Amino acid sequence: MADIDVTGLVKRYGHVVAVDGLSFSVQKGEVFGMLGPNGAGKTTTLEIIEGLRAPDAGTVHVLGTDVLAHPGTVKERIGVQLQATALPDFTKVREAVELFAALYRQARPVAELMAEFNLEEKADAYTDKLSGGQMQRLSIALALINDPDLVFLDEPTTGLDPQARLNIWTVIEGIRQRGKTVVLTTHYMEEAERLCDRVAVIDRGHIVALDSPRHLIAANAAGTTVEFARVPGLDVEALRKLPGVDRVVADGQVSLTTRTPEVVLHALLDPQAPWAGAGSAGGDGEGEGMIRDLVVRHGTLEDVFLSLTGRSLRE
Amino acid sequence: MNAFGAFRALALNRVRASVRDRTSLIFTLGLAVLFMVIFGLLFGGNGVSLTLDAVNSDNTAASAGYLTALRSVPGVTVDVRSHATAFADLKDDSVVAVLVIPSGFGAAYEDKGPSQMVEIYQAGGSSSSTAIADDVVANVTAGFAAGQGHSTITLDSPKTAAVNQVTEMDYMLPSMIAYILLFSGVNYVAIGLVEMRVKQVLRRFRATPVRSGTILAAQVVGGALIVLLQILVLVLIGIWAFGARNYGSWLLLIPPIVLGTAAFVGIGFLITSIAKTSEAARALSAMVTFPLMFLSGIFFPMTGLPQVVQVISRILPLAWASDALHQVMNNGASFSAITTDCLVMAAWAVGAIALATWRFRWD
Amino acid sequence: MSDLAVSLRQVRAEQRGFWRNRVAAFFGFGFPIMFLLIFGAIFKGQTTCIDGSLGARGQCVGGTLVPYNNFFVPAMAAWGVITTCFSNLTINTVYRRDNGLLKRLRGTPLPSAAFVAGILGSALISAVIVVVLTAVVGHLLFQAPWPAHPLPALVSVLLGGLVFCVIGLALTAVTPNADAAPAVMNFTSLPLLFISGFFFNFNNAVFVDIAKVFPVYWFKEAMLTAFGAEPSSSGWNGQDLLVLLIWGVVGLALTLRFFRWESRRV
Known part of the structure; x- marks a missing residue:
């Protein structure tokens, strides 16, 4: 049985339909991402699955238990990080961990958890004096206090600087390595691509696509683009005939679009090719050919979202 | 599941946070002490009937x-x-x-x-x-x-006449206990709980297996404990610094203080079911506490005020709390003298808490 | 020209913010009016002794016996000014400091002076409105007379308002965070209101002497004089205004020395 089974989930706020008939499953041990812009219904969906909100229609089973009927049972076995990191005022880091440990029937040793998340040094600091990254580490540590089988992370890296974001990604990869199932929401493509086994692209309360990031990109994005400078004498027509090239645009520079970048690159860099080595004389590099300033750009989930909804993620 | 352990941890966290919020604590108590001095010297003095x-x-x-x-x-x-x-x-x-x-x-x-x-x-x-x-x-x-x-x-x-020689400070101490009951009781719960809701702290607690009722009860009881703590400090200051005396039984003070705390904490709790933001909670608290402070005879006797005002003050819980405290501390009254006071406060406590629990919104 | 225009725009923005924040509007306006309604109704038809002491026979010695509401309306108007300019402004400023808004403002091209001018200007506008409102309610419901000397009343409100704004800004320096701000404000203003005789005649000699050190007392005096509750031919009382002015200078000096744009991080 899947760790999460959601069928026909609907949630309305007045006339606004926030979640419009969502159905999906999350398998044990996978990292499942929910990708979409603000207001797409990600957080509402997550909070229904966590037992924090009641849906207007639909069923939710978490770890084999009906959440709507037995929220307490489910909450005992899941770990939750809310979008807004909320802890009581005037509480020190160690106290926060101890407080949450007291709220579960079984909790991991406080010291062990603090060591694992590098929080010992800040143990006696008030939580509101932590940096964004430290706060997020604490928040994830609290989500793991009951050693849950299933962890929910709502926008775990929003608002963090790149260094702190990388740090949190390592933390999440660590959680996955211990065999836990992770459900996370994000509106960062890199995050979904790097961390998630499968991604549900959500727009206006609907799942518009659900697959692994690689398949989503392959199916929906234009593919990989190989770009390089247009050096005089380069035979653009010959490039068009290369195997695997779908499209060539040549203006100030040359852009090749392909779904098989390995094949195209191999042909482009073939030392026997007409554009290899014998380029315009006097190049500063030794034996430099006509393919210069080469850049390979992969399709991204951003492109996927754009092609699925016609809108940019950050709108 | 150790439900009590969770309750205790939550309530303790609440009390500890409030004690650490030094400035609020000192200024709230300080205001009570200042009032004690000002009105102690004014009491019965000029301009009062x-x-x-x-x-x-x-x-x-x-x-x-x-x-x-x-x-x-x-x-x-x-x-x-x-x-x-x-x-x-x-x-x-x-x-x-x-x-x-x-x-x-x-x-x-x-x-x-x-x-x-x-x-x-x-x-x-x-x-x-x-x-x-x-x-x-x-x-x-x-x-x-x-x-x-x-x-x-x-x-x-x-x-x-054969009565206790009640000094101004003897009179003001029970008045100030009533004042703390009112201000801290209403404010700590009303503003604290709304802030926890706005900042999503309550939501985070709800994501744990602890029952909703336990979470709320811990916050309300935590608030009540802060009130009792402040009253304890105030009484000690009153006795040591101002020589105030209690002519009655210390034990008899427990029912009015506990019931009064419950009544005002209940009113504070009720405010949280109306106020959406912490500013609104602050405004509503002020709207309740300030008129009550003047209409309940804790600073000056109600006698001499118009009948309507006296009737209103007899409906509100503060006059009863103040009466019971003065009866015990100044007149050495027995429990039978404060039974009605205690019953009215209990009714307010039960009514306010029941209504608040019924109307409480988590979001 | 541009500095003035910038300041005026800032005043307008502040005013808009003030009225949109219903709670701030309530504390500034609703509160004094609420007290006016409660006490006005309670003491309607009674008299009070201003500036004197009740003699052994209850007579008013060395003061003026006036209908209670003739005294209470200007007193509540004065309180309204203190609430809008002192309490509200301080709480709001500390809140903005905690939020990092003040720090961010300094990063914009808006000059600090224009920002401060905006805050002060807006508070003064609110103060004038609250005084007018109090006078109207007092006149319509409690038959209190209109302010006898409008020009001195306006000058007192503007000067008093400005002084309380400046003192309030100075007090932000000792207010650690937004949570504590209301407690600090209550602590500093309420006892002074009582011993300065805002609600009823308070003439314990020791406390009146203490009250006379602070501007709250003098502002009330200036308002009572301007409203005609105290006998005066012109409505001007140089002493009241002079003491207010001195406090304004002290407050300004403290503000310039101690005001913080950022919250103190431990």
Whole structure:
């Protein structure tokens, strides 16, 4: 049985339909991402699955238990990080961990958890004096206090600087390595691509696509683009005939679009090719050919979202 | 599941956070102490009405004229009462003094009988209101007698009735306990709980297996514990720094303090079911606490205020809390004297908490 | 020209913010009006002794006996000014400091002076409105007379308002965070209101002497004089205004020395 089974989930706020008939499953041990812009219904969906909100229609089973009927049972076995990191005022880091440990029937040793998340040094600091990254580490540590089988992370890296974001990604990869199932929401493509086994692209309360990031990109994005400078004498027509090239645009520079970048690159860099080595004389590099300033750009989930909804993620 | 462990951890966290919020704590307590000093010295003083009971054993035109002369002094109220009622009033501090007009007063005034002395009984002690009452009565009596050119009417030297010698600080300490009940009870829960809701702390707690009721109860009980802690500190300051005394039983103070805390914490809790933002909670708390502070006789006696106001104050819980605390601490009253007070506070507590629980919104 | 225009725009923005924040509007306006309604109704028809002491016979010695509401309306108007300019402004400023808004403002091209001018200007506008409102309510419901000397009243409100704003800004320096701000404000203003005789005649000699050290007392005096509750031919009382002015200078000096744009991080 899947760790999460959601069928026909609907949630309305007045006339606004926030979640419009969502159905999906999350398998044990996978990292499942929910990708979409603000207001797409990600957080509402997550909070229904966590037992924090009641849906207007639909069923939710978490770890084999009906959440709507037995929220307490489910909450005992899941770990939750809310979008807004909320802890009581005037509480020190160690106290926060101890407080949450007291709220579960079984909790991991406080010291062990603090060591694992590098929080010992800040143990006696008030939580509101932590940096964004430290706060997020604490928040994830609290989500793991009951050693849950299933962890929910709502926008775990929003608002963090790149260094702190990388740090949190390592933390999440660590959680996955211990065999836990992770459900996370994000509106960062890199995050979904790097961390998630499968991604549900959500727009206006609907799942518009659900697959692994690689398949989503392959199916929906234009593919990989190989770009390089247009050096005089380069035979653009010959490039068009290369195997695997779908499209060539040549203006100030040359852009090749392909779904098989390995094949195209191999042909482009073939030392026997007409554009290899014998380029315009006097190049500063030794034996430099006509393919210069080469850049390979992969399709991204951003492109996927754009092609699925016609809108940019950050709108 | 150790439900009590979770409850204790949550309540403890709440209390600890409030104690650590030093500035709020010090300024809240400091204000109570300041009020104690200000009103302690003002109490019964100038500008506040003097209420006297008169026992009229004479009932002639002359004694009626004497009472009219007394009443003509601005701020002075004189009620004619039976002997028993008058001295009961004196004992429970509703009046500052009791005048006893002897039965031969009229005859003496008309020069048809022996000279008479008006007797004055007071609660005693050094209260400035008692001194003023003596002064006023002495002046009026002298003037009344002199007006007729006779000296057959005199005022006896003041006698102290057998009641406790309640000083200003003795009176102010129970008043300030009531003040803390009101302000801290309402504010800590109302503002604290709304803030936790706005900042999503409550939501985070709800994501744990702890039952919703336990989470709320811990916050409310935590708030109540802070109130009790503040009262403890206030009482110690009152006793050590200001020499306030408790003429009653310390144990008997527990029911009114606990029930009063429950009533005001309940009202604070009720505010959280109405207020959406912490600013709104602050405004609503102020709207409740400030009028109540003035309409419940904790700073100055309600006697002398219009009937409507007195009725309103009798509906609100603070007057009852204040009454019970004064009864015990100043008059050494027994439980039977504060039973009604306690019942009213209990009713407020149950009503407010029930209504708040019913109307509470988590988002 | 541009500095003035910038300041005026800032005043307008502040005013908009003030009225949109219903709670701030309530504390500034609703509160004094609420007290006016409660006490006005309670003491309607009674008299009070201003500036004197009640003698042994209850007579007003050395003061003026006036209908209670003739005294209470200007007193509550004065309180309204103190609430909008002192309490609200301080709480709001500390809140903005905690939020990092003040720090961010310094990063914009808006000059600090224009920002401060905006805050002060807006508070003064609110103060004038609250005084007018109090006078209207007092007149219509409690038959209190209109302010006898409008020009002195306006000058008192503007000067007093400005002084309380400046003192309030100075007090932000000792207010650690937004949570504590209301407690600090209550602590500093309420006892002074009582001993300065805002609600009823308060003439314990020691406390009146203490009250006379602080501007709250003098502002009330200036308002009572301007409203005609105290006998005065012109409505001007140089002493009241002078003491206010001195406090304004002291407050300004403290503000310039101690005001913080950022919250103190431990």
